[in-house]
Amino acid sequence: MTESAVLSVEDVAVDLPTPRGNLRAVDHVDLTIGAGRTLGIVGESGCGKTMLSRAILQLLPKRAKLSGRVMFDGQDLVHLDPERLRKLRGRSLAVVFQDPMTSLNPVLTIGTQLIETLQEHLELDSHAAKRRSAELLAAVGIPAPEQRLTQYPHHLSGGMRQRVAIAIALSCEPKLLIADEPTTALDVTIQAQILDLLSREQRRRHMAMILITHDLGVVAGRTDEVAVMYAGRVVERAPTPALFKKMHMPYTEALLAAIPKIDAAPHTHLAAISGRPPDPTRPIQGCSFSPRCRYASGLCLREKPLLTAAESLDHQFACFHPILAPAGVDA
Amino acid sequence: MATLELSIDEDVAVSPVARTRRLGPLFWAAVVWMVVVFAAAALANLLPLPSPTDMDMLERRAPASALHWLGTDGLGRDELARLIYGARISLTVGLCAPVIGLTIGGALGILAGYFRGRFESLIVGSMDVLLAFPPLILALAVTAYLGQSLLNLTCILGVLGIPAFMRVARAATLTLARREFVIAAQALGATHARILLRELLPNVFLPLLAFFLLGVAVTIVVEGALSFLGLGVPPPISSWGSMIGEGRESLEIAPRLAFLPAITMFLTVLSFNLVGDALKALTDPRQSAL
């Protein structure tokens, strides 16, 4: 990477004590992302991707235990004092949550929720803040922005609300934007619009972005790099084109195969991945994917594979039996 | 423990009795206190105490001494003895009045919840009329008209409790009457009386009992308030309430005359509230999934 990393997640693990035992939500994850680059994090529900995003933001539940370092802009967020952390959040480090109906406060106006961020971080007076808020709403494609300022979230449709959330996230020109499943709660027809909006704004502001999703189709063409997560670990990481053309991890292959193809014959079997994600309170000895993997061997069941590099340094995978010459799919 | 149940019953308090640790040390301490107070009141005659009515004009408002363990009051009467005999009165009214509410209100509630229809509307309606009066005002008015006596006091406090017991019984009956064991009994040809007595009553009894204990706490308080104003138990009978009322005059000189009965009353009311609340948590119909 030629540019220095904006965010560097180093050996981060998140443990959650539960009545049924310790839950390792994130299992020693390393990630970096450079300025202006987009990283996609893909995985099934429960693979730890949301916990990872909360860990980066330092917004974990009270009982969670975090180890490792999160280097952002040269500072370790894990050990940063709360006041400085608070100043970073919303300003240099922004987030868009999954469900805009619940992430926007239902009893406060759109305007209030935009203006308060601007006034907190940029110390604008109310007049300037109002103007800027209207500009932001226009920039994210919301018609009649001045009227929207006095409206409440429930007056807007789901897609509109997410645009508002994006406007709030972008309001203070963050260096890094984390989008946690930004389109999962929206209609399919709106999804592309929102994703395009995010990509456009990211390019325009030369902002780093992490796009978290369970849908491989979302990251294709919109990200520079992809990290695939399974059971709390990163199991494959590569530049996006490489991942789709030459994936090495059987899990990635299975994920790709699971995407329904529009040109498939009618009544083609949907290739779902058999089995279920493992119970995080009962860690499996050996590779976490082995119960569901069709290439699994005895070794896979006994030992955990570590991330190793493939042909190029920026393509890594964790598998004892990587697919070396796969059929590949055009990204 | 994340969120608490939201319910706006007037009588439900913030409960220190956690659901998981139901009968903790607080509960048992409350039980012990109740036993002590009951025993003292019941066995008052046998205890080696001076008489509560003997006045010793030379020893008025005397501090604690070997002869008078808690000192004497404004008329030279032994304070400890007065406390114990006062317990008799407070507890008697406190227990007997809710019994009236329990029996009459409970019966009306079960019948209303079981038979439904116009009968139910009639009962609920008449209770509403009773509930239309602020309780204290009604009690004051009735004792003013009928005169002060222990019997009148107990009766009016008992009657005031009927609507609340009716509600509890009716609510419990409504949830139970639709359960399978009642329908089964009806299918077997059981008479109404049989269903009411054998099926419903035993199940409604526990919530009523929990409510009864809370009712005792409330009655002790209301009787105390009335007696404090001199409008409760007729003099020369004295309960904790009237002792506090009398003690009020001596606040400057001998505050303990007001505080000793006050603390005793507080501990007793608190104990009844704790035990009643614990029982209520145990018998909450929302928790039982039959």
Add this chain to the structure above:
Amino acid sequence: MAGFVARRLLYLVPVLVAVSLLTFLIASLLPGDLAYVILGDQATPEKVAALRHDMGLDQPIWWRYVSWLGHVIEGDFGRSFRTGQTVLQAVAERLPVSFELMLLAEFGALVIGIPLAIACAVRSGSAFDRFMTGTAFGMLSVPAFLSAILLIYLFAVELRWLPATGYVPFAEDPVGNLRCFVLPALTLALGEWPVLMRVLRSDMITTLQEDFIAMARAKGLKPSRILLVHALKPSSLTLVTVTGINIGRLIGGTVIVESIFALPGIGRLLLGAIYTRDLVILQGVVLVVAFGYVLMNFIVDMLYAVLDPRIRHGHA
């Protein structure tokens, strides 16, 4: 909605009639004779008979009830034979005092309860939270007259900061007036705050787990703003409702406090009527208070229905 209101109003009428009947019956149960009471030691058989005839006491009971009710509907609740004031006059004089007490008491309860609820919700499950919740439970076992004694002892006897009794009208001396209300309002507030605190705490704990609170934190807002603006507002609905209900319930609850602190309110009017056996005032005041209570409950019922549509359609 209009149908619901109309039905409840219709239901209200029989209740009010029944209330008046009950009040009247209690009055008629008086052992002994009203005329004797009035005449006192001037009673002779002729005077008693004459007065009874004058007052219509020799008529059958149903006639007396109807006639009395007729007067009530016209607004004539009777006239005290001790003071000569009409009931309505006496009530109108005393009502503002009781209202001031009720409002200040509820205000005090909010001032105590809201900060505690917020503090407990933020530290939910901690030792502080458990302690405060336990204290709230304990306070519910302390009746008003006990708190009153304690407060009088502390502030009036020992510290001598505040007067134990007395009343100064607001128009005359606002500061003095408020000083007279501090202890009485505090007494009532001590009994009211546990319920308010519990309700707000519960709602806030739920709200604090919502996504929009996580979002507010992610935006880097000040913790005070998150609590007071983002969290408090959506949690206040039940609190507002309960506060309104409580103010209404306090109508009967000021009797003790007014008596102890010598505030000339409705409660003290009632007690005075009892002590002086002024039965006309007694009957009139009970009726007025009961009517107010019924209306208050009615308004509260309406409020519930507005807030929870299920009640409107008879499902609750």
